[in-house]
Amino acid sequence: MEAGVGPRQEPAQLSPPAAQAGASRRIPAIKLTLEQATSIAACALLTWLVLYPLAVLVIGSLRTDLPMRAGRFTPANFLALFAEPANQEAILNTFISSGLATVLAVIIGMTLAFITSRTDAPGRAFFDNAFVLPYYLSPFIGAIAWTLLANPRVGFLNSLLTGIFPIEHAPLNIYTLGGLVFVLALYYSPIVFLFGAGALRAMDPALEEAARMNGAGALATALRVTLPLVTPAVGSAALLVFLNAAGQFGIPAVIGIPMHYEVITTRIWIGLGYFPPRYGEAAAFAVVLLLVSAMIMFLQQRHLARRSFVTVSGRGYRPSVVQLGALRPIAAAACVLYLLVSIVLPYGALLFTSFQPYLSFAFEPAQWTLRPYAEVLLNNPLTVRAIRNSLLLATGGATLTILFALVISHIVTRTRLAARHAVDILATLPAGVPAVVFAVALLWSYIFLPVPIYGTIWMLLIAYVSHYIPFGVRAATAGLAQVSSELEESARIHGAGAFATLWRIVIPLIKPALAAGWILMFVEFIRSLSLSILLYSDDSIVMPVVIYELYETGAYPALAAFSVLQTILVFAAILGARKIARLDSLMQLR
């Protein structure tokens, strides 16, 4: 979020106004036309990819029949939506579970951020890297793993606890509101951690020292100086967590549906599975969720983004460190506990299950088998196809997105074309649209379009690229901010065209930033369930959808094996990102 606002102003500062004016005078008119043409093309493409589906969704939600069919305007979809108590409940539930998850994620994330940023707890560098990892893991797989751990009837953890302690009944039940909130918070607290740690480190320690010198105690300083200073960053992170949690499908599907706790996203999915599919209801739901996130984005822009920009400014500060003393092991234990519940236990449970011939919680090495892996890698045509599709989509999608994002970013930050504002707004828009909403919008836009895109792999490619444009733009803008526009100008003065300049000067210079962005998008595309589940067909099935299907059909060992494979892919990509982008810390990735 901050990165998007921050560096954009830098290019202007880097090149003196005089030089820029001189350059633009010398650039031949024909080159400008090419730039203009490119910006118009980018604008048109963005309109098609982003604006068209959203418009179809909003208009469609107010019509009596599906798009491309005769009908009239009506508020009936919304009236019907709000008339059904189950729907009202789902909307309320969305707010409750996302709200509670946000609170818990802020507590977890800020505690961890404080420990690694401002204390002398052991292993801080290691934890800095490790705490970012859960964000890149699939929250949905994490939820499935937690149903294996804390299933009230058996479950690994419950068996363990009832074995150790003299308790009769299983103490943990994942199928509760608490369980749902816990898993949501577990996988979204890294967002708070990243924002919080960033703010805590960028803070000028002189402010705190001044407070201390003026007689304020440690607690008073923390409450009256430190807290207000990090509030904007934490507030932004909290809103982002809320947005993610409210738009998340996998976790509420796995934990919520069995306990009859429905949220907007699961309700949309169930409604589309009815006969006849409840398109009108899904569209109305999607618009409601869209309004919620628009409200949140507005709040964020209005109240937090600007303030955070003022307080968390330059870098290179060395924040004061709290001596924990006897509390050091406790702080380290808290860090270890988080990694235990977010990574070690869930993925341990999956790994264990992936070697079982059938679902089993018993320790019987004699019957461990590689069968589930053979099943998903060799025998099941669907899983094999999903691996191929996911790899194709992730590779192709990330490449297309990053290239398109580079063009967009170049138009927005490097030109003074009138269209650049429109391009900027259109390219930022998808960030505020939850994946499920975007999927419903695309469903509406393409299902009755005479072009054979719906039901093919192209539908998913369009969905991935469109929804992740802001993601790519962020990476490209961060890269461009590091390159002075003078370099480009000199290339162009020497006769290189706009594309040659981009290809031969800009891209090589910002390759690490682009590569990091590419790989992070690769990760997103490999694990994107919310976007894919409403748009896939059997030909275009992808890995997360297969995991969901295996889960639904109760094929637990195969499901576990496939999840392990997907996680390996994600880890390989992240390690690749580290290597290519030459980062010392995973925290720099976002």
Place this chain on the structure above:
Amino acid sequence: MRPAFSSSMLAALAAIALAPSARAQDQAVIDGARKEGRLVIYTGVERAAAQVVIGAFQKKYPFIAAETVRASSSKLATRLDAEIEANRVQGDLIEFSLLYLTTSLAQRGELLRYDSPEYAAYPKDYSAPGYWAASGVSNIIILINTRKVDAANVPQSWWDLAKPYWKDKLTIDNLEVSGTGYNWLTAVVNTPGLGWSYIEALGKNKPGLERGHAGMAQKVAAGEYAGAAEMSDFHLKNLRDAAASVPLRGVWPKEGVPSEPWTTAILKRAPHPNAARLFLDFLLSREGQTLYVETMGWSSARADVPHPGFKEMPAQVTTLASRLSAEESLRVRDDYVAKWKQAWGLGKNLPN
């Protein structure tokens, strides 16, 4: 009707049954299928088992790339309806356990009429010649975990599951959406000596509602539940194939078990109708059925294909004679589901 185990007429029927399958395929159909080159089967059957039969089919017709789309019978029905509505049917052949849906598809004119020579070998209860036949017949049994249930408590009768011992230990599919679950319900409530009073008594033990029999079987194997109150027999076979040591045991209660035909039919809007015709002929043939029965662990409606059996299956299995006709089953559905929910005190939100 006990199609699977009455092998007395096997020899006589085999001679008749072999004749049509030996008959040369209509060259026009084969040529058509060659042009189509593809076949899409919508099936509610375990992928691994379906794959074996498809593999054998493709050995015979290597020019057809066959693939299966697997989902629960109710999901497939929903999907198919949506595809018919949009006139974008992608499947050629359906195979699922909702007999009344197959019948309603036939009534709506959505099934392709095809007079497969194989229909002759299928009894009246298990086919509607020209439209569909049962590609398999499963029995709906009780499944228990042998580590959780001691020998003294192994049920003998359906009524045993109503005993207090089974409180909070059972699982059952959501009968509102489950094809098999609903078939079980209609059979049980129409059997003298069971009826709605059995359903009410079973409800007192609060069976945990789950969605999908494959998952339920896994959960019984894991010990999450001590037993499943209704389970298709082939899931037992499926888990035993995965590990012979799986702590599961099937129970065929003394009153008898409901039998459930898996109806197979070609869709009117099938994009590859000729490939579908070839596949239907193969699937229903003695050769196809023998293979299918072996891999699935269910029985064939053909008298000339014997059931492979389970070690704990009694020598004589009674089939409950109370299976409703498709029309009747569809007619009473809403009523039955409402009555079941009321008897068990269930609300609106059930697993989907």
